[in-house]
Amino acid sequence: MSLVKALTKSDAVRAVLCWLGACYIRLVHASGRWSVQGGEIPEAFWRRDEPFILAFWHGRIMMMPYCWRRDKKINMLISQHRDGQFIARTVSHFGIDTVAGSSSRGGTAALRSMLRALKSGQWVGITPDGPRGPRMRASDGVVQVARLAGVPVIPCGFSSGRRRLLRSWDRFAVALPFSRGIFIWGEPILVPKDATPEALEQARRAVEDSLIAVTQTADRAMRHEPVEPAP
Numbered sequence: 352m353s354l355v356k357a358l359t360k361s362d363a364v365r366a367v368l369c370w371l372g373a374c375y376i377r378l379v380h381a382s383g384r385w386s387v388q389g390g391e392i393p394e395a396f397w398r399r400d401e402p403f404i405l406a407f408w409h410g411r412i413m414m415m416p417y418c419w420r421r422d423k424k425i426n427m428l429i430s431q432h433r434d435g436q437f438i439a440r441t442v443s444h445f446g447i448d449t450v451a452g453s454s455s456r457g458g459t460a461a462l463r464s465m466l467r468a469l470k471s472g473q474w475v476g477i478t479p480d481g482p483r484g485p486r487m488r489a490s491d492g493v494v495q496v497a498r499l500a501g502v503p504v505i506p507c508g509f510s511s512g513r514r515r516l517l518r519s520w521d522r523f524a525v526a527l528p529f530s531r532g533i534f535i536w537g538e539p540i541l542v543p544k545d546a547t548p549e550a551l552e553q554a555r556r557a558v559e560d561s562l563i564a565v566t567q568t569a570d571r572a573m574r575h576e577p578v579e580p581a582p
Contacts, residue, residue, distance in 0.1 A: 389536030430482030487580035508566030
């Protein structure tokens with residue numbers, strides 16, 4: 352075990368592991384039959400070059416690079432922890448930039464970076480329950496960013512017919528090759544710039560409820576028992 356830990360601390364080893372992870376994600380997508388439900392929702396924003404915040408649960412991050420148009424610049428908010436940096440290096444192989452921080456922690460630097468990206472016409476991706484949970488419970492960070500930037504939040508979830516659910520806090524979904532899969536987009540959620548604390552809480556709950564809905568609908572479409580949020 353100590354040898355494994357020592358190896359994973361090596362920058363060269365981590366780089367190879369991230370490259371292999373990206374190769375696996377490409378294999379899963381290329382060998383599967385993937386469909387999209389609600390794809391006209393983000394497509395309308397992309398067509399008008401209107402930024403929005405892509406929201407998805409931490410446990411469904413694996414295939415998210417394939418819900419996105421490669422010609423549209425997105426910056427993903429990623430944890431500063433070691434596992435977050437592993438994810439950051441993996442998604443960089445898909446042309447996705449990252450901002451270090453979290454939806455609940457990470458400081459003003461991450462917030463400024465996200466606002467700068469959105470105001471410059473780019474897009475931002477956030478896992479509202481990351482980096483440590485509770486599972487499928489949205490922090491208020493995502494709606495605060497939406498309020499300050501004046502852009503909507505659009506939820507997205509995926510599921511696949513063949514998969515493994517890890518016993519991690521987020522029940523991370525590992526999609527397997529040669530499987531059906533589906534991405535489901537929800538409706539945009541707007542947060543007024545002058546939102547009161549009560550309105551912000553209402554928006555946070557709307558994001559959480561919509562994300563639960565699209566993720567569980569995707570699970571049912573693939574004939575799985577849906578993953579439930581933490582109590």
